[in-house]
Amino acid sequence: MSNHQQPTPRTPADFRPDLKRRKRQGNMWQVVFRASTAVGIIVLLALLFNIANTAFGYVAVEESVDADSLSGDGRALEQLTVAELAAVLEENVSAGLYRRFQSEGPLEARSPEEILELIYERVVEPKVVAQWTLFASFFQRSRISDELVAYPDAEVRFESWIDLAFITTPQSADAMRAGVRTAILGSLWTILIAFLFGFPLGVGAAIYLEEYAADTPVNRVIQTNINNLAGVPSIIYGILGLAIFVRLLEPVTSGAIFGLVDATTANGRTVLSAGMTLGLLILPLIIINSQEAIKAVPNSLREAAYGLGATRWQVVWSHVLPSALSGILTGTILAMSRAIGETAPLVVVGASTYITFDPSGPFSKFTTLPIQIFQWTTRPQDVFRNIAAAAIVVLLIMLLSLNATAVVLRNRYQQRL
Amino acid sequence: MAAKEGQLQTPAAEADTLLALRKRPRVGESLIQAFLFLCGILSVFTTIGIVYELSKESLLFFTRQQWESTNKPIVEDIEATWTSFEVGTSGSAVDIGDTVRLEHEVMLVTDIQRDRLIVERGVDGTVPAVHRAGMDLEIAEQVTLREFFGKTEWNPQIGKYGIWALINATMVTSLIALSIALPLGLGVAIFLSEYATLRTRSILKPILEVLSGVPTVVYGYFALTFVTPLLRSMLGRDTVEIYNTAAAGLVMGVLILPIVSSMSEDALSAVPNSLREAAYALGATKLETALKVILPAAFSGITAAFIVAASRAIGETMIVAVAAGAGPKFTFNPFEAAETMTGHIVRISGGDLSYNSLDYNSIFAIGLMLFLMTLVLNIISQQVVRRFREEYE
Numbered sequence: 012m013s014n015h016q017q018p019t020p021r022t023p024a025d026f027r028p029d030l031k032r033r034k035r036q037g038n039m040w041q042v043v044f045r046a047s048t049a050v051g052i053i054v055l056l057a058l059l060f061n062i063a064n065t066a067f068g069y070v071a072v073e074e075s076v077d078a079d080s081l082s083g084d085g086r087a088l089e090q091l092t093v094a095e096l097a098a099v100l101e102e103n104v105s106a107g108l109y110r111r112f113q114s115e116g117p118l119e120a121r122s123p124e125e126i127l128e129l130i131y132e133r134v135v136e137p138k139v140v141a142q143w144t145l146f147a148s149f150f151q152r153s154r155i156s157d158e159l160v161a162y163p164d165a166e167v168r169f170e171s172w173i174d175l176a177f178i179t180t181p182q183s184a185d186a187m188r189a190g191v192r193t194a195i196l197g198s199l200w201t202i203l204i205a206f207l208f209g210f211p212l213g214v215g216a217a218i219y220l221e222e223y224a225a226d227t228p229v230n231r232v233i234q235t236n237i238n239n240l241a242g243v244p245s246i247i248y249g250i251l252g253l254a255i256f257v258r259l260l261e262p263v264t265s266g267a268i269f270g271l272v273d274a275t276t277a278n279g280r281t282v283l284s285a286g287m288t289l290g291l292l293i294l295p296l297i298i299i300n301s302q303e304a305i306k307a308v309p310n311s312l313r314e315a316a317y318g319l320g321a322t323r324w325q326v327v328w329s330h331v332l333p334s335a336l337s338g339i340l341t342g343t344i345l346a347m348s349r350a351i352g353e354t355a356p357l358v359v360v361g362a363s364t365y366i367t368f369d370p371s372g373p374f375s376k377f378t379t380l381p382i383q384i385f386q387w388t389t390r391p392q393d394v395f396r397n398i399a400a401a402a403i404v405v406l407l408i409m410l411l412s413l414n415a416t417a418v419v420l421r422n423r424y425q426q427r428l
Numbered sequence: 429m430a431a432k433e434g435q436l437q438t439p440a441a442e443a444d445t446l447l448a449l450r451k452r453p454r455v456g457e458s459l460i461q462a463f464l465f466l467c468g469i470l471s472v473f474t475t476i477g478i479v480y481e482l483s484k485e486s487l488l489f490f491t492r493q494q495w496e497s498t499n500k501p502i503v504e505d506i507e508a509t510w511t512s513f514e515v516g517t518s519g520s521a522v523d524i525g526d527t528v529r530l531e532h533e534v535m536l537v538t539d540i541q542r543d544r545l546i547v548e549r550g551v552d553g554t555v556p557a558v559h560r561a562g563m564d565l566e567i568a569e570q571v572t573l574r575e576f577f578g579k580t581e582w583n584p585q586i587g588k589y590g591i592w593a594l595i596n597a598t599m600v601t602s603l604i605a606l607s608i609a610l611p612l613g614l615g616v617a618i619f620l621s622e623y624a625t626l627r628t629r630s631i632l633k634p635i636l637e638v639l640s641g642v643p644t645v646v647y648g649y650f651a652l653t654f655v656t657p658l659l660r661s662m663l664g665r666d667t668v669e670i671y672n673t674a675a676a677g678l679v680m681g682v683l684i685l686p687i688v689s690s691m692s693e694d695a696l697s698a699v700p701n702s703l704r705e706a707a708y709a710l711g712a713t714k715l716e717t718a719l720k721v722i723l724p725a726a727f728s729g730i731t732a733a734f735i736v737a738a739s740r741a742i743g744e745t746m747i748v749a750v751a752a753g754a755g756p757k758f759t760f761n762p763f764e765a766a767e768t769m770t771g772h773i774v775r776i777s778g779g780d781l782s783y784n785s786l787d788y789n790s791i792f793a794i795g796l797m798l799f800l801m802t803l804v805l806n807i808i809s810q811q812v813v814r815r816f817r818e819e820y821e
Contacts, residue, residue, distance in 0.1 A: 037715035044623060047615030048632060051689075054682045055639055058646070061654040215467030223461055224468070233468045235810075236475055242736065242806040243799065244743020246770050247478060249777075250795045254481040258783060291474055298471070324460050352643025355745035355770065359777045359791070381645045381746075388649045388750055396653055403646050410641065 065400035066172050067145045069155060071165035075136040096126040103134040137187055139394045140165050173401035181367045186394040191402050193366050197377035198351055200370050204286020205350050210343055213297030221305040222327050241295040249356030252288030257360055266374030280361030283373040288360050293346040300342020304335040337420050344417040348410050354381035380406045482799060485792030494786060495529055495566040496587050502563050508556040512546045515565055527568040530559045582756035593756040597766035601748055602741040604677025605684060609737055613688025621696035622718045640686035648750030651679040667763050671753030674762035680747050684737045695729020696722055728816035735809035739802040745770035769794050
């Protein structure tokens with residue numbers, strides 16, 4: 012047949028011209044692949060740089076009155092006694108205001124820090140008039156001194172926006188004295204409740220699906236459903252929490268049913284509602300992670316236990332769970348670190364943005380660290396960006412310590428099996 | 429009782445042994461199993477709860493009647509017995525069949541003669557009353573599905589409920605994010621799975637995981653304080669607004685990059701080595717092996733990764749809430765401010781939202797849209813994995 016021709020034999024030389032191009036192409040693409048990886052890392056570095064850049068730096072502070080001149084004899088305000096501080100306050104504020112302070116609680120009976128606070132707030136009134144980034148503080152000092160000309164009365168100092176006072180003082184409308192104490196406590200309260208709610212239920216569901224569930228339609232629906240829930244946007248959980256925990260279960264979540272607050276003023280926007288919402292949010296994550304951990308337990312362990320006559324629950328409780336526990340805990344901690352950074356569901360559930368008192372229990376109003384960051388970031392004044400960056404540092408440190416715990420657990424777990 | 433050697437058990441003792449060996453009812457075990465089943469079924473209740481609440485409140489959103497001013501004052505005093513009266517010519521139009529309201533009295537418009545309305549007084553159980561001249565006529569409005577899906581303006585203050593203003597912004601940010609995350613993520617995945625040594629991989633993977641572990645509000649901060657100023661200095665302050673969807677989209681791309689890269693890398697690594705070796709034996713270069721053999725073999729997993737990334741981008745909230753701007757706007761310009769579905773929900777639910785307002789109901793209507801969109805994407809991704817998976821044994 013005509014198409015049954017003998018093919019012309021090819022020599023290695025026929026392939027060579029192509030080879031060069033193919034190799035070049037290969038190298039070119041390898042650069043592309045490397046570059047995409049580099050982009051990810053560069054952005055991460057830019058993110059961290061940007062935060063550090065705003066969390067530290069020079070600030071120019073203007074004071075209505077020079078703080079050191081107030082004592083009259085050159086001593087710093089911090090060295091004065093309570094009586095002297097009260098006198099300073101009386102001298103510098105209007106009589107009406109002073110009377111109001113006295114009626115709120117006699118000044119002589121207060122601590123010196125408290126009066127000092129009042130003096131700073133009402134008399135000294137320090138105000139940030141300009142601030143510079145960490146980068147500028149190190150490398151563009153001449154620019155800073157040029158710009159300082161505009162503020163002759165300002166005192167320049169290097170400010171670390173994150174310091175001990177920032178962590179231990181409550182929220183304030185003044186950026187200079189605002190802190191994240193209430194927000195940290197709020198975050199801890201909510202994730203504690205999320206853990207108490209999500210952990211037993213999540214592990215229970217994982218045990219059921221791995222150790223008890225036969226391959227029936229109902230169980231398949233449960234499994235598919237859990238996978239789908241893991242993909243639901245977090246804000247939807249917020250909407251669910253608003254409808255169920257805040258509104259429907261208001262008597263429970265506000266504490267009215269326990270007689271803790273008056274039923275007429277009950278408000279379901281509490282720590283409890285937020286914690287349970289986050290609990291629902293991390294439930295699918297805990298279930299999926301725990302299932303993986305339980306799956307990893309070798310079958311021989313179960314069979315040995317059954318062989319000795321153990322019941323199903325005895326097998327689970329004394330053999331499967333101890334082996335899977337560190338895996339389950341690792342997965343749970345990772346889920347908690349997701350919960351601690353969540354903002355959107357808590358905004359919808361109704362976290363309050365301005366709270367100056369510590370949350371006192373599950374039924375108190377609350378704010379959390381991410382909420383605080385969100386609120387400060389969206390404020391128009393630049394100085395709030397600085398404390399937002401400082402709050403981000405606090406949040407990232409909390410996350411880092413959670414994840415470090417998970418890594419330590421994971422390592423111990425890998426060694427054992 | 430001392431048993432003699434070789435003696436058989438008495439019938440009674442035999443029955444005792446059988447009884448002892450029989451499966452005993454264990455109440456504790458059953459209770460535990462029931463509790464564990466409840467834990468499992470709770471997730472189904474969560475889904476039912478989501479669907480039920482979203483649907484219920486959305487239904488209220490579409491059926492709730494609200495009164496809107498027409499800016500048409502009545503020109504004369506109206507007695508309680510009159511069935512027709514004159515109204516001002518200005519203001520929005522009133523049609524036959526509309527329900528209108530004067531103070532607390534509701535009326536049905538049965539006919540219109542120029543500026544004279546013929547009405548049925550005191551409907552909906554209200555009582556006809558005397559009204560003074562100059563009183564503003566209000567008209568009953570309902571959000572119709574046609575308006576919801578057909579209009580591009582969302583402004584609840586003046587009764588505009590066109591969801592496309594919000595969906596459009598969601599689409600713009602998501603598309604920008606995906607156009608960053610998909611090529612980069614796939615590049616990272618190919619590099620990690622085909623090129624990188626085991627050591628490099630063990631260093632790079634955790635770093636990329638950190639990217640997905642950073643809280644989204646931090647990304648929002650990054651978009652607003654770093655990416656937006658960068659864009660503005662590069663493209664000009666007049667082109668780029670302070671709040672814009674481009675910065676939000678770009679940063680969102682970085683957020684979902686690890687999702688694409690890690691899911692795709694899992695898919696690529698799952699392709700058996702025999703395929704690579706076969707390709708090398710035929711003289712293929714590393715690139716040709718990766719692109720023409722491994723990539724098609726991992727197609728289903730990579731597609732699933734892309735779809736999951738898209739669903740994540742649509743539901744992403746804090747980045748857009750911080751950086752994309754407040755105020756719905758139908759625009760395709762990525763350098764303008766626009767509000768996404770999620771951003772809108774966050775903005776109007778901040779603070780104490782009253783339960784009986786249209787705003788409250790609208791959260792649920794938008795949420796339902798969002799839920800359905802992500803659900804469809806998730807289901808498609810699961811189907812893709814199931815349907816197109818290449819099995820190698």
